[in-house]
Amino acid sequence: MRSIVLTKGVPDFSEGAVSFDEDGHLERGKTPTVMNPNDHFALRAALQTRVRHGGHVSGMSMGPPSYSTVLEEAMEDIYSDDSYLLSDRELAASDTWATAITLSAAIEKYQEEVADVDLVFAGFKTADGETGHTGPQTAWCLEWPIVTHVIALDIDPDERVLRAKRLVEGDVDEIETVEAPLPCFVVTDPEFEPTYRKAAHRLEHKRLRAATEERVEDFDDHLTTWDHEDLRLDSEYIGLDGSPTIVSSVDPIPKAPSEREATMVDPGDSDGMEQVLEELQPFAGGD
Amino acid sequence: MEVKPMSETRADGGSDDYEHYEAVVVGCGPGGAAAAARLAEHGIETLVLERGVEAGSKNVSGGLIYAEDSAPYTIDDLFPDFREEAAERPVTDYHIHNIDGRQVTTYDLTDLHEHDTDWCDAVLRRTMDSWLEQRVHEKTSETGGGVLTGVRVNGLLRENGEIVGVTCDELDPIRADYIVAADGVNSELARAADLMDWDEPDEWFQGVKAVVDMDADVINDRFSIEEGEGVAHLFSGDLFEDVRGGGFLYTNEDTLSIGTVFHLDSLVAEEAEPHELLDALLTHPLLAQWFDGEYNELEYSAKLVPDSKKVAHREPYADNLVLVGDAGGQMQAQGPIIKGMNHAVTAGALAADAYALTRGNADPEAAGRRYTTMLEQSGTMGKLRPRRYELTSTVGEHDLVTRAVEGVLNSPVGSVAIGNPIAKRLLPKAYNSPFLVGMLPDTSMAYTTLPSLIGEKHGRTVHWENEIEPPTLEERIGDLTYNTDVGNPHIRLQDESFEASGAAVYACPVSAEDFGGGCYRAETVTTNGSEEKLVSLDTQPCVECGTCAIVADTEWTHPRGEKGVEFKQG
Structure with missing residues (x-):
C-alpha cells in the first residue's frame, strides 16, 4: 500500500497560544503554526494502513517553507517515510479551489515520477478555513472515488478495495459501511480511532517507531520541495489569481453579555450562608 | 469502532483466524524476561505480553536480587550487563x-547472607524491569516476536477443554504452542488453569515499602560505606507488637528501600494496619542515626508474597501452560531473608529449556513435565519447599506446642537461658545457619518473643530520638500515579458484610479504619430498625497487591493494560 497524507499548518488557536489584536484580528506573526488538528485523524488512518498492510507513507503539505515543521511532526507522529512540500510565492493566497488544483497536480506528478498511489488521506477540515472543501475538490480533480467522515477502515489489498465505516450527517447513531475501489481518497472524521487488535500489528507499530526515531534526525534528507514549475502549473490557475473565492469582510462576533448576576458568599459568613439557604428554600424538594 | 478485516469475516460474523506464536510469555518481570530471553536464544518465536505501561511499572519487591552459586541460571548469566546497568548497590x-x-x-548476618551467594544487589523494579524489557525485546525481535506493553492477558483460550492460547483485553485471542505464565503473585492465568487459589491467608506474606530519597554521598556517610558498597538491615522484635513479621532497610544508589513484611493471617488476626507497622519501624529510635531528622518519601508501595514452603506448586503446569516465579508460588522465605526474583529467573530459564528440549512432542504436557523435573533436579524446588520445614511444620504450627514453647521462653528459666553468655555466642550462629532458619516455625516465637528476649537480655540501649514524621496514608496515596479506568473497576465486592470482607479494611495497605480515602471502608447501616456493619469498596487508590482477594470476598482481576497504579520506583 502506498499512501499520501495531506496536512496543513494552521495558526495554533488553542488558549494561551493564539494572539488577537484589539480589533479581534488574528496576529499571525505572534501566533505559532501547528499541524491542523483534524489532520491527526488522517495521519492515524494512514498509520493504521501502513501498520496493517505495510508499504510506504508520504506526507504532503502546501505552504511556506516553514511548514516543513508540520511535515516533520507528521513523520514523528505516524512514521511517514518521506515528505513533499509544495511551496513558492506563486502558490500564496490560494483558496480551496487553487489548493485542490495544486495538490492534485502534485499527486499526479508523484504517480508519474515516484510510484502509484493507492490512498490519499486528508483531515475533515482546517482550523483556519473551516470549509471542508479542499479534500473533495482534490478527489474530484483526480477523478478518484472519495469516502468522507470515515471512522473505521479496512483494506483488502488483493481485491484492491477498502471497506469503511462512516458517520452519516455526523450523528454517531447512523453509521454506514461502504466499499470503494482503490485508489481512493479518504477523509477521516474526528471520531476515527485506529485499532490494533493483533500482536503483529503492535509489534510492527513499535518497529516503525524505532526506525522513525533515527530517520527524523535527518528529516531534511527525506524532504522534497516542489514549486509551481515543477508541478507544470500555470500561475493563472493557482495562488491568488487562481482563487475564485472572495472574502469581502470578516466580522468579529462580540461576546454575549452575561445575563446572570453573581454574589460571592464566604462559607464562613453565617449571615451570608443563611441568606443562601433562604434563597434555596423555594427550590428544595420535600413533602 | 472497528471494521472486521475482510479476510476474517465469516457469514456468521465470527472470526477464527487467530494469530499464532510459538511461545507466549505473560509478564515481563524477571521470570518472564528470563523465560523469553532463553526461548529466543533457542530460536523460538516468542511474544511477551506485559500489562504495565512499561515493564516494572506494576512491580514491587523488597528488593534484593540474589545470584546463588548453586543456581543453574542467574540473571547476569542471561543479561550480562545487568549489575552495572539495572541494579542499585x-x-x-x-x-x-x-x-x-x-x-x-544487633547480629551480623553476613554469613547467612553469603551462604550460597555469588552476589546480591539491591534493585528498584521500575529501573530494573524496564531495562530487562529492552533487552528482551531486542532478543525476541530476532526470532519474530517481541515485547508488547499495555496488554493485559485476561484468560486462557481453550479448545475442547484444552489450553491452546491466551485471551487479552486489548488484542484478539492468540494461539500458542507454549504459554509461560509469569504474571506475578496475583496470576490470573494460574487461577484460570486451576493451579493456584486465593484462599488461605496463612499461605501469604504482605509487604509494604517506602522508597526514601537520600543523596549517594549522604548514604555513604551515614552507613559508613564507600561507593559501590551497600548495606542490608533487618529488624524484628516487639516494635510490631504481636504481628508476626519483620522490617528491612536496603541502600540503593541514591534512595533507601525501607519496608515491613508480615504474615497475612497475623495481620488479619491482629487487625493491624500495614502502614502503621511501617511507620513503627520508620520512627523507631534505632533509625534516627540514618535519617538525621530528614525524611523525604518518594513512593509507598505494597506487595503480596507467596510462602513457597506452603504454596510453591510441585507440578506447575497444565496442558501447554507453565507457571514461573510468583505465579507458581516460587518465593522462598529463608528465615529472615526472602528470595524470590532469583528463583523466578531460574524457573523462567528452565521453563524455556524444557520447551526447547521437548519441542515437536505431540503431548502438550511434555514441556511442563520436563520443567517440573528440572525444577527438582536443579535443587530449586528443594529450596522452595525445604524438606526440613515439612518435617517440623506440623510442630511449628501446632498452637499447643507454640504456647508451651513461649511459656518456657517467657518464664524466668527460659529468659535466663537466652540471656546466658553461651547463648550470646550461639545465637548469632543459629541465626546464620541456613539449616536452622529454614526450620523456623511461623509462630510469634520466632518473630517476636525470641528477638525481643534477645533484645532485652543482650541488648544495648538506643538513646537517639527519632523525630521524623512519615506521610499520612492520604498523602501516600496522593503521591502515587494512577491511570484510573473510570467506570470499570477491576475488583468487585461479592459479599459486603463485615464478617466476609471486613478484614480488608485493616489489611488492605491503602485502607484504614476511620479513613475515607482508601479502598475499603466500613460503615454501619440501619435497615428496618436493625443495624448492620457493611463494607464498601472504591478501587481508585488500589495498589494491586491482591490482599483483598484473599482476606475479603471479591471478584479480583487486574486492571486493563496501562490502567491502575503506576509505580515509578517499585
Whole structure:
C-alpha cells in the first residue's frame, strides 16, 4: 500500500497560544503554526494502513517553507517515510479551489515520477478555513472515488478495495459501511480511532517507531520541495489569481453579555450562608 | 469502532483466524524476561505480553536480587550487563536487629547472607524491569516476536477443554504452542488453569515499602560505606507488637528501600494496619542515626508474597501452560531473608529449556513435565519447599506446642537461658545457619518473643530520638500515579458484610479504619430498625497487591493494560 497524507499548518488557536489584536484580528506573526488538528485523524488512518498492510507513507503539505515543521511532526507522529512540500510565492493566497488544483497536480506528478498511489488521506477540515472543501475538490480533480467522515477502515489489498465505516450527517447513531475501489481518497472524521487488535500489528507499530526515531534526525534528507514549475502549473490557475473565492469582510462576533448576576458568599459568613439557604428554600424538594 | 478485516469475516460474523506464536510469555518481570530471553536464544518465536505501561511499572519487591552459586541460571548469566546497568548497590554488609523497646541487639548476618551467594544487589523494579524489557525485546525481535506493553492477558483460550492460547483485553485471542505464565503473585492465568487459589491467608506474606530519597554521598556517610558498597538491615522484635513479621532497610544508589513484611493471617488476626507497622519501624529510635531528622518519601508501595514452603506448586503446569516465579508460588522465605526474583529467573530459564528440549512432542504436557523435573533436579524446588520445614511444620504450627514453647521462653528459666553468655555466642550462629532458619516455625516465637528476649537480655540501649514524621496514608496515596479506568473497576465486592470482607479494611495497605480515602471502608447501616456493619469498596487508590482477594470476598482481576497504579520506583 502506498499512501499520501495531506496536512496543513494552521495558526495554533488553542488558549494561551493564539494572539488577537484589539480589533479581534488574528496576529499571525505572534501566533505559532501547528499541524491542523483534524489532520491527526488522517495521519492515524494512514498509520493504521501502513501498520496493517505495510508499504510506504508520504506526507504532503502546501505552504511556506516553514511548514516543513508540520511535515516533520507528521513523520514523528505516524512514521511517514518521506515528505513533499509544495511551496513558492506563486502558490500564496490560494483558496480551496487553487489548493485542490495544486495538490492534485502534485499527486499526479508523484504517480508519474515516484510510484502509484493507492490512498490519499486528508483531515475533515482546517482550523483556519473551516470549509471542508479542499479534500473533495482534490478527489474530484483526480477523478478518484472519495469516502468522507470515515471512522473505521479496512483494506483488502488483493481485491484492491477498502471497506469503511462512516458517520452519516455526523450523528454517531447512523453509521454506514461502504466499499470503494482503490485508489481512493479518504477523509477521516474526528471520531476515527485506529485499532490494533493483533500482536503483529503492535509489534510492527513499535518497529516503525524505532526506525522513525533515527530517520527524523535527518528529516531534511527525506524532504522534497516542489514549486509551481515543477508541478507544470500555470500561475493563472493557482495562488491568488487562481482563487475564485472572495472574502469581502470578516466580522468579529462580540461576546454575549452575561445575563446572570453573581454574589460571592464566604462559607464562613453565617449571615451570608443563611441568606443562601433562604434563597434555596423555594427550590428544595420535600413533602 | 472497528471494521472486521475482510479476510476474517465469516457469514456468521465470527472470526477464527487467530494469530499464532510459538511461545507466549505473560509478564515481563524477571521470570518472564528470563523465560523469553532463553526461548529466543533457542530460536523460538516468542511474544511477551506485559500489562504495565512499561515493564516494572506494576512491580514491587523488597528488593534484593540474589545470584546463588548453586543456581543453574542467574540473571547476569542471561543479561550480562545487568549489575552495572539495572541494579542499585551490592549488599556488602548484612545485619539483623533484635528489638525490645529501646534495647537492641544487633547480629551480623553476613554469613547467612553469603551462604550460597555469588552476589546480591539491591534493585528498584521500575529501573530494573524496564531495562530487562529492552533487552528482551531486542532478543525476541530476532526470532519474530517481541515485547508488547499495555496488554493485559485476561484468560486462557481453550479448545475442547484444552489450553491452546491466551485471551487479552486489548488484542484478539492468540494461539500458542507454549504459554509461560509469569504474571506475578496475583496470576490470573494460574487461577484460570486451576493451579493456584486465593484462599488461605496463612499461605501469604504482605509487604509494604517506602522508597526514601537520600543523596549517594549522604548514604555513604551515614552507613559508613564507600561507593559501590551497600548495606542490608533487618529488624524484628516487639516494635510490631504481636504481628508476626519483620522490617528491612536496603541502600540503593541514591534512595533507601525501607519496608515491613508480615504474615497475612497475623495481620488479619491482629487487625493491624500495614502502614502503621511501617511507620513503627520508620520512627523507631534505632533509625534516627540514618535519617538525621530528614525524611523525604518518594513512593509507598505494597506487595503480596507467596510462602513457597506452603504454596510453591510441585507440578506447575497444565496442558501447554507453565507457571514461573510468583505465579507458581516460587518465593522462598529463608528465615529472615526472602528470595524470590532469583528463583523466578531460574524457573523462567528452565521453563524455556524444557520447551526447547521437548519441542515437536505431540503431548502438550511434555514441556511442563520436563520443567517440573528440572525444577527438582536443579535443587530449586528443594529450596522452595525445604524438606526440613515439612518435617517440623506440623510442630511449628501446632498452637499447643507454640504456647508451651513461649511459656518456657517467657518464664524466668527460659529468659535466663537466652540471656546466658553461651547463648550470646550461639545465637548469632543459629541465626546464620541456613539449616536452622529454614526450620523456623511461623509462630510469634520466632518473630517476636525470641528477638525481643534477645533484645532485652543482650541488648544495648538506643538513646537517639527519632523525630521524623512519615506521610499520612492520604498523602501516600496522593503521591502515587494512577491511570484510573473510570467506570470499570477491576475488583468487585461479592459479599459486603463485615464478617466476609471486613478484614480488608485493616489489611488492605491503602485502607484504614476511620479513613475515607482508601479502598475499603466500613460503615454501619440501619435497615428496618436493625443495624448492620457493611463494607464498601472504591478501587481508585488500589495498589494491586491482591490482599483483598484473599482476606475479603471479591471478584479480583487486574486492571486493563496501562490502567491502575503506576509505580515509578517499585
